[in-house]
Amino acid sequence: xxxxxxxxxxxxxxxxxxxxxxxxxxxxxxxxxxxxxxxxxxxxxxxxxxxxxxxxxxxxxxxxxxxxxxxxxxxxxxxxxxxxxxxxxxxxxxxxxxxxxxxxxxxxxxxxxxxxxxxxxxxxxxxxxxxxxxxxxxxxxxxxxxxxxxxxxxxxxxxxxxxxxxxxxxxxxxxxxxxxxxxxxxxxxxxxxxxxxxxxxxxxxxxxxxxxxxxxxxxxxxxxxxxxxxxxxxxxxxxxxxxxxxxxxxxxxxxxxxxxxxxxxxxxxxxxxxxxxxxxxxxxxxxxxxxxxxxxxxxxxxxxxxxxxxxxxxxxxxxxxxxxxxxxxxxxxxxxxxxxxxxxxxxxxxxxxxxxxxxxxxxxxxxxxxxxxxxxxxxxxxxxxxxxxxxxxxxxxxxxxxxxxxxxxxxxxxxxxxxxxxxxxxxxxxxxxxxxxxxxxxxxxxxxxxxxxxxxxxxxxxxxxxxxxxxxxxxxxxxxxxxxxxxxxxxxxxx
Numbered sequence: 001x002x003x004x005x006x007x008x009x010x011x012x013x014x015x016x017x018x019x020x021x022x023x024x025x026x027x028x029x030x031x032x033x034x035x036x037x038x039x040x041x042x043x044x045x046x047x048x049x050x051x052x053x054x055x056x057x058x059x060x061x062x063x064x065x066x067x068x069x070x071x072x073x074x075x076x077x078x079x080x081x082x083x084x085x086x087x088x089x090x091x092x093x094x095x096x097x098x099x100x101x102x103x104x105x106x107x108x109x110x111x112x113x114x115x116x117x118x119x120x121x122x123x124x125x126x127x128x129x130x131x132x133x134x135x136x137x138x139x140x141x142x143x144x145x146x147x148x149x150x151x152x153x154x155x156x157x158x159x160x161x162x163x164x165x166x167x168x169x170x171x172x173x174x175x176x177x178x179x180x181x182x183x184x185x186x187x188x189x190x191x192x193x194x195x196x197x198x199x200x201x202x203x204x205x206x207x208x209x210x211x212x213x214x215x216x217x218x219x220x221x222x223x224x225x226x227x228x229x230x231x232x233x234x235x236x237x238x239x240x241x242x243x244x245x246x247x248x249x250x251x252x253x254x255x256x257x258x259x260x261x262x263x264x265x266x267x268x269x270x271x272x273x274x275x276x277x278x279x280x281x282x283x284x285x286x287x288x289x290x291x292x293x294x295x296x297x298x299x300x301x302x303x304x305x306x307x308x309x310x311x312x313x314x315x316x317x318x319x320x321x322x323x324x325x326x327x328x329x330x331x332x333x334x335x336x337x338x339x340x341x342x343x344x345x346x347x348x349x350x351x352x353x354x355x356x357x358x359x360x361x362x363x364x365x366x367x368x369x370x371x372x373x374x375x376x377x378x379x380x381x382x383x384x385x386x387x388x389x390x391x392x393x394x395x396x397x398x399x400x401x402x403x404x405x406x407x408x409x410x411x412x413x414x415x416x417x418x419x420x421x422x423x424x425x426x427x428x429x430x431x432x433x434x435x436x437x438x439x440x441x442x443x444x445x446x447x448x449x450x451x452x453x454x455x456x457x458x459x460x461x462x463x464x465x466x467x468x469x470x471x472x473x474x475x476x477x478x479x480x481x482x483x484x485x486x487x488x489x490x491x492x493x494x495x
Contacts, residue, residue: 044237044241045342046228046229046233046234046237046340046342046343047229047233047237048229048230048233049232049233049236049237053236054124055124055125055126055127055232055235055236056123056124056125056235056236056239057113057123057124057125057235058231058234058235058238058239058337058348058349058350059238059239059242059352059385059387060336060337060349060350060351060352060353060387061194061235061349062123062387063387063388063389064078064193064194064349065113065123065167065194066123068167068192068193068194069115069167071279074278074279074435075162075279075280075281075433075434075435075436076161076162076163076164076165076433076434076435077279077281077433077435077436077437078192078193078194078435078437079161079162079163079164079165079190079191079192079193079433079435080190080191080192080193080196080201080433081157081161081188081189081190081191081428081431081432081433082189082201082426082427082428082431083157083186083187083188083189083426083427083428083430083431084186084187084189084206084209084210084424084425084426085184085185085186085187085424085425085426085427086184086185086186086187086423086424087183087184087423087424087425088183088423089183090177090179090185091217092136092138092177094213094216094217095136095177095187095213096133096134096136097212097216098209098212098213098216099134099136099175099209100130100131100132100133100134101212102205102208102209102212102347103130103131103134104130105208105224105227106227106230106231106346106347106348107127107230107231107232108195108230108231108232108346108347108348109172109173109191109195109347110127110128110129110130110131110170110171111125111126111127111128111170111172111195111231111232112125112126112128112166112167112168112169112170112171112172113125113126113167113168114126114168115167115168125232125235127232128170128171131171134175135175136175136177137175137176137177138177138178138179139156139176139177139178139179140178140179141153141178141179141180142179142180142181142182149178149180150180152178153178153180153186153188154430154431156176156178157176157178157186157188157190157430157431158431158432158433158434160174160176160188160190161188161190161431161432161433161434162432162433162434162435163190165192167192167194172191172192172194172195173189173190173191173192173195174189174190174191175187175188175189175190176188188431190431190433193349194349195347195348195349196347196348196349197333197335197338197348197349197350197351198333198335198351198412198414198415199335199338199350199415200346200347200348200349201428202414202415202416202417202418202426202428202445203415203416203417203418204345204346204347204418205347206417206418206420206424206426207418207419207420208224210420210421210424211224211421212224214421225345227345227346228342229342229343229346230346231343231346231347231348234337234340234342234343234346234348234350238337242385246385247385247386247390249383250383250384250385250386251386251390251391251394253379253382253383254355254383254386254391254394254395255394255395257355257357257379257380258329258355258357258391258395258406262329262397262406263325263327263328263329264403265319265323265325265328265329265407265408265409266323266325267319267322267323267325267409268322268461268462268466269322269323271461271462273402273403273460273461274402274460274461275401275402276401276402277401277402277403277404277458278458278460279435279436279437279458280434280435280436280458280459280460281432281433281434281435281436281437281456281457281458281459282432282434282436282456282457282458282459282464283432283454283455283456284454284455284457284464284467284468284471285430285452285453285454285455286452286453286454286455286471287447287449287450287451287452287453288450288451288453288475288478289449289450290448290449290450292450292451292475292478292479292482293446293450293451295479295482295483296310296311296451296478296482298482299481299482299485302485303367303370303371303485305370305371305374306374306377307413307444307446308332308377308412308413308444309370309373309374309377310370310373310478310481311411311413311444311478312330312332312356312358312373312377312411313366313369313370313372313373313481314366314474314477314478314481315330315411315442315474316328316330316358316360316369316373317360317366317369317477317481317489317492318470318473318474318477319409320360320362320489321477321489321490321492321493322473325360326359326360326361327357327358327359327360328357328358328360329355329356329357329358329406329407330355330356330358330407330409330410330411331353331354331355331356331406331407331409331410331411331438332353332354332356332377332380332410332411332412333351333352333353333354333410333412334351334352334353334354334380334381334384335350335351336350336351336352336384336385337350337351337352338350352384352385352387353388353410354380354381354383354384354388355380355388355391355406355407356373356376356377356380357376358372358373358376359372360489361489362488362489362490363488363489363490364488364489365485365486365487365488365489366481366484366485366486366487366489366492367485367486369489370485388405388406391406392405392406403439404437404438407438408438408439408440409438409439409440409441410438410440410441410442411441411442411443411444412441412442412443412444413443413444413445413446414428414443414444414445416446417445417447428445428454436456436457436458438458439457439458439461439462440455440456440457440458440461440462440467441455441456441457442454442455442456443456453471455467455470455471477492477493480492
């Protein structure tokens with residue numbers, strides 16, 4: 001007789017079967033989440049909404065849409081851009097067919113918003129009909145020198161990324177195509193953040209687009225797995241399934257976690273802040289070498305940790321050593337809605353920003369901080385259904401026009417990039433919309449040649465010299481932490 005598996009093991013095994021690409025670190029986080037969520041009230045499965053039923057905004061989507069709509073004169077901080085490169089012939093007619101097919105498949109990418117009286121309860125999603133055409137502006141840059149082609153492509157794509165969307169009329173997706181050489185093309189996409197998350201950008205969309213294109217180019221049909229629900233179904237389900245008991249339990253966690261005087265991060269130290277957030281943003285891309293990536297992965301295995309929690313521990317240690325602050329709150333983006341199997345293949349915004357509060361001691365070791373980061377992250381993910389707005393209201397935090405509530409610095413680890421057919425590849429960090437949601441947002445992404453990073457920072461609060469120094473200091477600190485995880489934090493500054 002075989003031993004009966006626990007509920008956690010059964011669900012985890014099913015997740016591994018359905019999603020074999022999950023890394024060990026993500027499975028560990030999944031297990032930690034499942035062990036906590038099994039004690040929470042059980043929500044019903046996500047089902048199709050009734051025909052003609054008004055579609056509300058998902059909770060975290062609501063915060064993005066409302067904030068985006070209120071910032072009339074601010075930069076387009078909610079415009080997300082990514083690039084797909086094509087090496088080989090590109091048939092714009094086939095590309096258009098693929099994009100229309102994706103719009104037909106995913107309602108959220110043909111959604112706009114209807115505002116009624118300007119209150120959250122009166123904003124609904126409007127799913128537009130599938131269009132007959134998808135506009136694809138095309139520009140041939142081959143007459144320019146190779147250097148000038150790159151500069152022109154990035155400049156024009158950045159200018160397009162900085163153009164605001166009309167949330168009320170849509171569409172909320174744009175594309176520019178540049179021909180760089182005889183068989184070299186770049187596809188620059190700009191999408192409003194309320195329609196996408198990391199899984200949408202890095203895996204679902206590029207995989208579906210390239211699979212469809214390759215099939216059509218070969219004269220074949222592309223039979224993608226049917227989607228069980230749409231994003232609107234998820235939004236309706238979420239509004240109806242989050243019970244008062246569940247939200248009450250999660251708010252109780254946040255009241256305890258964020259009790260007392262909340263720290264305000266003074267980094268860079270002594271930097272004067274504008275009286276109102278400008279939301280201006282610049283990008284700085286960097287790369288940690290493959291040797292450091294391999295060392296971090298070794299530490300991941302040795303400590304039963306995750307790459308994200310090691311990066312979080314290193315980032316918070318650096319801030320502590322720079323500022324001498326011991327109580328630090330950083331933000332990250334939790335994939336709150338992605339915990340449900342019905343939405344794994346959907347495009348959409350399933351993220352929810354959460355606060356990670358860490359207590360640091362100069363004599364404490366990096367290993368101690370890492371395990372604290374693991375616990376704090378796991379607990380936050382287990383209580384990520386409530387939004388920052390709900391938490392701020394619960395805690396009675398007064399609005400401050402000069403800064404975002406709870407935290408102004410955030411860190412995240414992007415999903416792994418999808419494996420695309422030959423002739424296709426994706427990049428994400430080469431176009432700048434000119435906006436920034438927080439003072440500093442550092443996003444990491446695993447790559448074959450190392451760990452790519454993108455620091456999006458507000459130039460009214462910090463400058464490029466500070467960012468470059470921060471990146472160099474963080475690389476040195478992580479390198480030393482990998483060699484000596486038992487070292488006190490105060491010793492990690494040493495070369």
